[in-house]
Amino acid sequence: MTQKKKESMKDNLRWTPEMDECFIDALLEETMKGNRPDGTFSTYAYDNMVQTLTNNFGTHITKQHLKNRKKTLSQRFAELYDLFHGLSGFSWSPITKLFEADNQVWHDLIERKPNARKWKNAPVLHYDKLYELFSADRATGKYSKSGKERVAQWNSNVGGTNVESECNFQYESPNSQANLDDSPSNGTSVGTASVRGQKRKASMIESIEERCEKMTAGIKELVDVMRDGNVVAERQAQLAEKQAQLAEKHAQVAEWQAQIAEKQAQIAEKGLSILEKSRPRHYSEGEVWTAIEEIGIPEEQKLECYFFLCNEERHKLNCFGVPPHLRLQTLLRLMTDARNH
Incomplete structure (x- = not known):
């Protein structure tokens, strides 16, 4: 077939x-x-x-x-x-x-x-x-x-x-x-004109029905598109809201990280300060001479005291490690002990 x-x-x-x-x-x-x-x-x-x-x-x-x-x-x-x-x-x-x-x-x-x-x-x-x-x-x-x-x-x-x-x-x-x-x-028999008239009417009616069906189908498709568009817009709005919430959380985390970094800097600064204080200070020769003049050493004994302190680093540390008003007494005792040995 x-x-x-x-x-x-x-x-x-x-x-x-x-x-x-x-x-x-x-x-x-x-x-x-x-x-x-x-x-x-x-x-x-x-x-x-x-x-x-x-x-x-x-x-x-x-x-x-x-x-x-x-x-x-x-x-x-x-x-x-x-x-x-x-x-x-x-x-x-x-x-x-x-x-x-x-x-x-x-x-x-x-x-x-x-x-x-x-x-x-x-x-x-x-x-x-x-x-x-x-x-x-x-x-x-x-x-x-x-x-x-x-x-x-x-x-x-x-x-x-x-x-x-x-x-x-x-x-x-x-x-x-x-x-x-x-x-x-x-x-x-039915007249030819009558038959043709019925055919024209039937053809016109069928054409109108088909157009109405197409319009109905088009309206339905348009409604579906609008409904789908509303769903997409709603989902996009939800996604934008979630992104805004996520960005807000990121900002909070960044703020917390900045605060932590600031505290770490403060801790490091304090650590350096403590480290500097724990380290023995090195006194230059000029600082030694200035200190001798400040503690009131007689003129004829200044050179002897100056060389005594500069020759021994530990003598400088012992002398300048005490408060200023006790440094003269400390220096004289150090020198006396050195002579006795």
Whole structure:
């Protein structure tokens, strides 16, 4: 089998009554969930419905299949709605799935609209659900008739019950296998201009739906981007706050290190001072002579004392290690001891 044949089989999906019922129920469910804003099903709604039908029938079903089928269903409903809506004497029966009326009422309608003959004995499946899905579009002008057509229709009404009042919207599984695609033909052809007009309308509606879906998807993406941007900004703010806290801690550590360094400098200074004080002082010859003059040594003994102290370093340390007022007494004793030895 060639690739083109495979693609053709995928595109030409054959719908069964069971698939129609499942799809229509899915359309109603997505509508109730709010996934049909402004009458247009969102991309999210189509994704859900594709998953539902795939799970139930295991067939290769795409979003385009669903769009095409919805278009077919809405067009078929539009034909029925425009034909029977507001006509007295007609009602759709949820039991027989037929539009029912007296024979005379049918006769009068067929005389005015020969195309209605095909629906006299043809069951219409799921009309109650299709009415719930698409009637609002017909009534609000999306597919509504002109005022002139309405007046003509009202003037031709026969006494009886309206179609909407007899639709109790309670679905029952149809015994008939008839489908909305399989509408009977009464041999009456539709005008070429009418068919083209319907095609143009359908194409325009489909184009508007696709644009609305793209806008919805774009808005969703924009919201996601804004949400992600807010998350990133919040994380950046948290990171900046943590960095500020870390910088503050670094500043405190640096301050503590500076205080420790200052204390270490003070300790080192005190150590040097103690070391200098513990070291014996070295007195030069000039300092020795000045000290001799200060302690009051007689003139004739200055030279003898000077040489005595300069010749022995330990004599200088002993003499100058005592307070100034005791240095004369200490020097004389040192000299006396040196003579005695």
